[in-house]
Amino acid sequence: MNELTHVDEAAISGQPKMSPAVEPKIVARKVQVFYGENHAIKDVDVDIPANSVMSFIGPSGCGKSTFLRCLNRMNDTIDVCRVEGKIEIDHEDIYDAKVDPVQLRAKVGMVFQKPNPFPKSIFENVAYGPRIHGLARTKTDMEEIVVTALQKAGLFAEVKDRLDAPGTGLSGGQQQRLCIARAIAVSPEVILMDEPCSALDPIATAKVEELIDELRENYTIVIVTHSMQQAARVSQRTAFFHLGLLVEEGPTDNIFTNPHDKRTQDYITGRFG
Ligand SMILES: Nc1ncnc2c1ncn2[C@@H]1O[C@H](COP(=O)(O)OP(=O)(O)OP(=O)(O)O)[C@@H](O)[C@H]1O
Numbered sequence: 001m002n003e004l005t006h007v008d009e010a011a012i013s014g015q016p017k018m019s020p021a022v023e024p025k026i027v028a029r030k031v032q033v034f035y036g037e038n039h040a041i042k043d044v045d046v047d048i049p050a051n052s053v054m055s056f057i058g059p060s061g062c063g064k065s066t067f068l069r070c071l072n073r074m075n076d077t078i079d080v081c082r083v084e085g086k087i088e089i090d091h092e093d094i095y096d097a098k099v100d101p102v103q104l105r106a107k108v109g110m111v112f113q114k115p116n117p118f119p120k121s122i123f124e125n126v127a128y129g130p131r132i133h134g135l136a137r138t139k140t141d142m143e144e145i146v147v148t149a150l151q152k153a154g155l156f157a158e159v160k161d162r163l164d165a166p167g168t169g170l171s172g173g174q175q176q177r178l179c180i181a182r183a184i185a186v187s188p189e190v191i192l193m194d195e196p197c198s199a200l201d202p203i204a205t206a207k208v209e210e211l212i213d214e215l216r217e218n219y220t221i222v223i224v225t226h227s228m229q230q231a232a233r234v235s236q237r238t239a240f241f242h243l244g245l246l247v248e249e250g251p252t253d254n255i256f257t258n259p260h261d262k263r264t265q266d267y268i269t270g271r272f273g
Pocket of ligand 1: 059
């Protein structure tokens, strides 16, 4: 079997499974990350299927965010950080010298822990990316891109009468959906989310979770979360990290009800965290 072919262990264990024909969108092999002397990610192999949500869980400092940032080369912006190994998206090595990290980050968008709208209008927050990537030829094209992105992010109905108002004037949950609209506006294929709900109240969290569930129809989503309940609610697959190792990855139900590794078991039952 091709080393890069997705092996669905659920298929082997007789559990409900994703289509065996699904090709992974992202394939990581033997990924190592160092911050100077600190070996933060050790030998991580994972296949991330398209049009689904994968959660990264694990105790603080285990490397979830570091590994997430490898997937769109955000770690390139950290001087002391070195990444080794191979990560392919649609069979393309994203660390190849010919890959432009700016183009890569349009294809692999990112939403951060704290909503971070630009100090600009709601419209301009969403229009910014399409403008720098030259995606709209006319004003009408741009309006269509902005409206569509706001609709996909489930925000349009709430802001349609005040597109010129500052993005920073929205509630926290609305700001986070604005940031999701901003990521969507450049037509990404993958959306990385680093604890996107940790600054939100339960109602705003529920809205973002609903949105994540809708978005997976069109995007591949990878989310770092401290909340096991959130991982269980939003993701089809879950990966458990511990001390820089990816200990176990599989269908979310299996990880929470029948983990293979004692470290996963101890984490999900709250023995450490
Ligand atoms: N910018 C950085 N510079 C140096 N070391 C870093 C940097 N970011 C993370 N690290 C180190 O890498 C290791 C993994 O950190 P990381 O933030 O990826 O873990 P995490 O699982 O996402 O943690 P948390 O859940 O607390 O956000 C830690 O030892 C951390 O100190």
